[in-house]
Amino acid sequence: MDKNQATGLILMSILLVAYFWFFGSPTELPENADNTSQTTEVDSSYNKSTEIKSGENTSPVETVANDSLINEQLKSRYGVFAPAARGEEKNITVSTDVINLVFNAKGASIDNLELKDFKTFNQEPLILVNKEWEEKELLVNTVVGAVNINELYYELQNNPKTSLTEGDTVTYDFVADLGGGRKVIQSYTLSGNAYEVGYDVSLKGFQNELLGDQITLVWDKQMKLYEKDLESSRTKSTIKYYNSEDGVDDLGERSVDEETEELAIPINWVAYKQNFFTSALITDLPMRRAKLTTTGEGISDEFVKYGSIRTEIGLDEVKDNKASFKYYFGPNNYKILKKTAPDFEDNLNLGWFPISLVNKFVIINVFQFLEKYIANYGIIIIILVLLIKLALSPLSYKSYVSMAKTKVLKPQLDEIKEKHGGDMQKAQAEQMQLYQKVGVNPLSGCIPLLLQMPILFAMFYFFPSSIELRGQSFLWATDLSTYDSIASLPFDIPFYGDHVSLFTILMTASTLLITWSQGQVSSVQGPMKNVQYMMPIIFMFVLNSFPAALSFYYLIANLITFGQQTLIRRMIDEDKIKQILEENKKKNANKKTSKFQQRLQEAMKASEENKKSKNKK
Structure with a gap:
């Protein structure tokens, strides 16, 4: 080989190396499992x-x-x-009177949403939406598989205003232009003072490129902790949904285990419901089948529960631009929720029927009326108690008079028991005759109390759900929507907790005082008289971790009740009652037993005979 041939081979080798270096394919990406x-x-x-930046040594x-x-x-x-x-990720920040919101051009998504009028329990901004702890997908079936159109890059059209006040309504159109007349459009509509965000999605110009008849919406969310009491927040968080035929249902608030529901029915709205705040998707055109999941297992204390919503939207509706929705990101305020969607106010737990009716049509209306004129919520609670006690005072009076009559009759009732010894049937029959002759209904003292029970239990639901009390202080309580701890315990007491709530202690003491006061006119004797003192102690354990507003309400109610009883006791003359009962007894001496009492006596007789026959066996 001569010199020229050697030189030629070297040059050819250099050219081959350069060719494969510059034009060879890079290492292929490995195939993925999903x-x-x-x-x-x-x-x-x-x-x-x-x-790659300009100026770098790149071919x-x-x-x-x-x-x-x-x-x-x-x-x-x-x-x-x-x-x-x-494309390029671009953030667009929009501020209204009630929310701060950040759109991202990638996915045309809401990356962050802050409620301006609220803070977390530790006074940090209350972020209801954040891309770090939630994810949304819109999956469209194509020949290459399911495509998430929330991974596409969009352009915001028309440069709309980003600072909105009351009266403003602005639409933000995000468009992904695919060429050939095909476009994906996601639009959001915001108002200056609303927690609702209008949402439309449409696929324009598509012919046969899309498969199937639906788009799948996936909304996964870790529900953030916003309140001081983690356990209470966790047991009040769930996914709720509404169907026009079956109404509102949920996956179970109190459960922290995994709960899953597969729905074959269309739903009009679905919501991540927490104690005081809700994130929801609402539509007039029902979403199709859905799969919903919640769990509190294995989640950090920064969050209360994990949830997953998977539902379907009709593809034809999206193509025809009929897929109109709205999101709700806001507080669980009854006035606001009621205007948002059908039965949407059920995201506020106001109790079972008829307790919920008392809350919706009585308590909330009175509370909202007082809010207009009084800024201090402790004062509002006191006035609320006074109004309710005033309205129920006739029932309280009747109940107290009935107990006084029973106390006057007690010596005669004891004589009847001694007369018949262990024969309870004859004793009870003669006692019923005595009640009839003197004109006393032994149940009349219970009926007024039963009529007051719906209001008593209505408060049990109203105060823990009232967002108006959130962050409001009164006396030593810094937040009436949670417990008023005055001391932390170094250990946890079962059913009580690791703290001491002063309002609960005072409420318990006042309940014991009421129980003692009622015992002065009650005919109850023996072990039952001591048992009634156990209920206040039980309630002390139950209410220790409940909102301070509830314990404060019961405290004021007890003090007013004690005052009422003291006043009524002074108004009632037991000697006069005894005289009236004796006159009734003489007047009704020959009165026949009523049909109701006859049936009652027959039932008692049958019960006694049944008991005797069992003892013989």
Whole structure:
């Protein structure tokens, strides 16, 4: 080999090395097990290619080759949506009177949403939506598989205003132009003073590129802790949903285990409901089948529960631009919820029927009326107690008089028991005759108390659900919507907790005082008289972790009740009652037993005979 041949071979070797260096394919990406991981790899490749800066020692031919490979990867992953699979993330911040919101051009998504009028229990901004702890997907079926159109890059149209006040209504149109007349449009409509966010999605210009008859919406969310009491917050968080035929249902608030519901019925709204705040998706055109899941297992104390919503939207509706929705991101305020959607106020737990009716039509209306004129919620609670006690005073009076009559009759009732010894049937029959002759109904003292029970239990639901009390202080309580701890215990007492609530202690003491006062006119004797003192102690354990407003309400109610009883006792003359009863006894001496009492006596007789027959066996 001469010198020229050697030189030629060297030059050819250099050219071959250069060719494979500049024009050879880079290492192929490994195939992924699912679409999600594949998307991650594509995005990573894209970021590497776009981060190349001018001035770096990079060949234009190499960049073209990489871009060509990425385009092929995007096309195989996104199909007809590939032209919008590359772009730039841009944040658009919008501020209204009640929310601060951040849109992201990637996915046309809401990346962050803050409620301006509220703070967390530790006074941090209350963020109801954040991309770090929730994710939304809109999955469209295509020939290349399911494509999440929330991974596409959009352009905001028309540069709308980003600072809204009352009276303003602005629509933000995010468009992904795919070419060939095909577009994906996601639109949001905001008002200056509303917690509702209008939402429309449409696919325009598509012919046969899309498969199936639905779009799948996936909304996964870790529900953030906003209140001081983690346990209470966890047991008041769930997913609720509404169907026009069956009404409102949920996955079970109190359960922290995994709860799953697969629905074959269309739903009009679905919501992540927490104690004081709700995030929801609402539509007039029902969403199709749905799968809902919640769990509190294995989640950090930063969150109360994890939830997953998977539902379907009709594809034809999206193509025809009929898929109109609205989101609700806001407080569980009865006035606001009631105007948002059918039965949406049921995201506020006001108790079972008829307790919920008392709350909806009586307590809430009175409370809202007082709010207009009084700023201090402790004073509002005191006035609320006074109004309710005034309205119920006739029932309280009748109940107290009935107890006084029973006390006057007690010596005669004891004589009848001694007369018949152990024969309870004859004793009870003669006691009933005595009641009839003197004109006393032994149940009349219970009926007024039973009529007051719906209001008593209505408060049990109203105060823990009232967002108006959240963050409001009164006396030593810094927040009336949670317990008023005056001391933390170094240990946890079962059913009581690891803290001491002063309002609960005072409420218990006042209840014991009321029980003692009622015992002065009650005919109850023996062990039952001591048992009635156990109920206040039980309530002390139950209410220790309940809102301070509830214990304060019961405290004031007890003090007013004690005052009422003292006043009524002075008004009632037991000697006069005894005289009236004796006159009734003489007047009704020959009065026949009523049909009701005859039936009652027969029932008692049958019960006694049944008991005797069992003893013989």
